[in-house]
Amino acid sequence: MYPKDVEKLLLKVQKPGRYVGGEINSVIKNKEEVRVRFAFCFPDTYEIGMSHLGLKILYGAMNQVPDFWCERVFAPWVDMEELMIENEIPLYALESGDPVKDFDIIGFTLQYELSYSNILNMLKLAGVPVKSCDRHDLFNLVVAGGPCACNPEPLADFVDLFFLGDGEEVDLEVMRLYQRCKEQGIKKQEFLHLASQIEGVYVPSLYEVSYREDGTIRSYTPKDGAPATVKKRIMMDLDQTYYPDYMVVPNIDIVHDRISEEVLRGCIRGCRFCQAGFLYRPFREKSIETIDAQCKALCESTGYDEISLASLSTSDYSRLNELIDKLHCWTVEKKVSLSLPSLRVDGFSPELMDRINSVRKSGLTFAPEAGSQRMRDVINKNVTEEELLHTVAVAFRAGWTKIKLYFMIGLPTETMEDIDAILKLGQKVVDAFYQEKDRPGGKGVEVTLSAAAFVPKPFTPFQWFGQDSMETLRKKQHALKDHIPSKRMTVNYHDAKTSYLEAVFARGDRRLGDVLELALERGIHFDGWESCFDFEKWMSLFEELGIDPDFYCARHREFSEVLPWDHLDYGIKKEFLERECRRAFEGKTTPNCREKCSGCGAACYGGGLCVEKRADLV
Amino acid sequence: MAEGFVLKNARIWFKKKDAAKYISHLDLSRCMGRVLRICRIPVWYTEGFNPRVYMTFAMPLSLGISGERECMDIRLTEEFPFQEIQSRMNGHLPLGMQVLEVSEPICKFDQIQWAQYHYEWKAEDGSLLLHQLQELFSREAVIVSKHTKKGEKDFDIKPYFSPGSFDLQSSGLLAGVVTLPCSVSGSVNPGLLQDALKSCCGMEVLADVCRQKLLTKDFAEIR
């Protein structure tokens, strides 16, 4: 439901359906009967937030508890925001229509750094003090989780506590603690102290940071009995882990409008640029039976006719064919189609494509990530050119004519030759088409090369690496764009400015809080949207505050430097990352977890692939 | 499909108000398809590569306008009680929607020629608004620009609306009923009257507009 005053605004904005709620399966409770109200805030538009799996899982998990009511809140798009401010309508939640400032807990999911400005802006729209220290009572507690919580330091001034790792259990534990403290009249400070004792909870105000003269961190000192390192929470047995049997079905079209069934967590690959691949270790699979039962329940409750088998790398599910067989036993008859979110070069076959429906004959996407073998070895993307060319040849024979290839530029050790190799690889794909006797007739092949600028992230072997300057990145972009060898090829890339800002915040520290606060004051928001992103404005903030953004993004760190996230423990040993970093610079690859364990540290959780017997180890 | 069963048409009559009035026509058909699947109604699917639940809607309703009694047709692949369709669907619709009845279709949708709309103007001073409307319609023509497939076009709404349709209520609000062309060959959007007030008089007045009935050429309600 929406507040009455909103009615008069709705026909003046784009897509009013974003702001009204009332969707199928949205959870309505009697607010008199619930004890803790949680506002789940997604710092982006409705269509993006509603496509996000984590929201669906935690929404279900919290609402399962009769005492808790979790509602959804999204960032109003700029047209609506303007009208809300003009009409003095505070940010509200979609289920009850109640203002966010009436909620016990206000939770944000941190999916990408460029949404940080929206987090502060949403608090402001809600009329809630943005800084933790200005929220004195145990009320309007601001919490956050999600991948960017692995380096939450830029948000440390605003968020009372962060959830590290899997949220299914720890979120509920904190809510129960909150309920108890609220009912016993316990003060916020004492609550935070108690919360810091729960595994997976990081309370930034309980850590004192000191800096060296050169601006790097000297130390993190815990206070008030807070643990010296905060361990992430992890759900080891996915078959026993809560998974929703319903999902809110939006009334309007959204980005991913289908069922997402998570089939595994983690990734076996160990690509050195990929943060998710390290954060979510170890690799854990759901059983076929569980997946099958969950898919059935979700189809029955949502009426969707498409299931996406979601994960970081679904082709690595050990029994994918068996799983699809099992699902086909009922999905075919029920006219439900299956899709995979991404395909590995070595995971592609026309047989598989026939069995999943989502990939239309029109386009196939692969991510070789780098053009030369040398570069792919550096990033540990264990895909060879031969494999790629074989795969595209198979695809051409089977009738595909559009291939999109994802690359990164600005990778460690990269030279202009590596950039050139991207174009060469693209050309080989074009050639492979014309060499194929059984290629499809018609308009010919279209190859799109998409080049993203590399952003070094915490908890990866490249966490010490200084990002390429924008100038270098632009030079590389032009080298691509200006030398496209074939009319059959297009090159896409994004402005290097967004990657720059992303890199600043990804490895930022607490001192960036001032920048975010000033950004809020200057009305900066929706940085992830080209129409709103204002790089020059951001740069002027840094200048005004005397903070050098290059310190965060462009600087190479020493292995010995204390990093802002060193006191957070994701199970991956820093020595392992260092070893991987050295191997990268030596151009040495590391086998995937299924081939051989490389001793990253995640075996400490005692489960998943780390403890499985490998064929060569018996 | 049950063997030997001839597909049977069913007409679903429903209400679409409040939050649901912001569901666009395209989204409505997606939504109804899902609801029919959730309710396990034995519906017929279109054939072909991408089978969809077969549904036809009487007349699209513009975004923001409520529908008191809208309708859509489905085909059943086996005998299934109409009452059961209604009760199942009512547990699973978005807020603001309700199935009122399920019946055997009598009219064809191409028989629809008119629609009756109820307006409730949200202007505090209803008599002032009435006065404005009278002034507006005393003009030679009331021109608004209308979205068409070929872009914006000037359109005179004077033949379709009259201030006489509206009365002052005891609440002080102005309200009334207007019947407008509504057919496959062309419709007049009830929102054009608000557009005219805005573009010709600079008045932005909110109105609750609700389509009450769909009518045949003789102004009989379709069935």
Ligand code: SF4
């Ligand atoms: S401990 Fe070994 S198997 Fe487990 S995630 Fe790390 S490298 Fe892979």
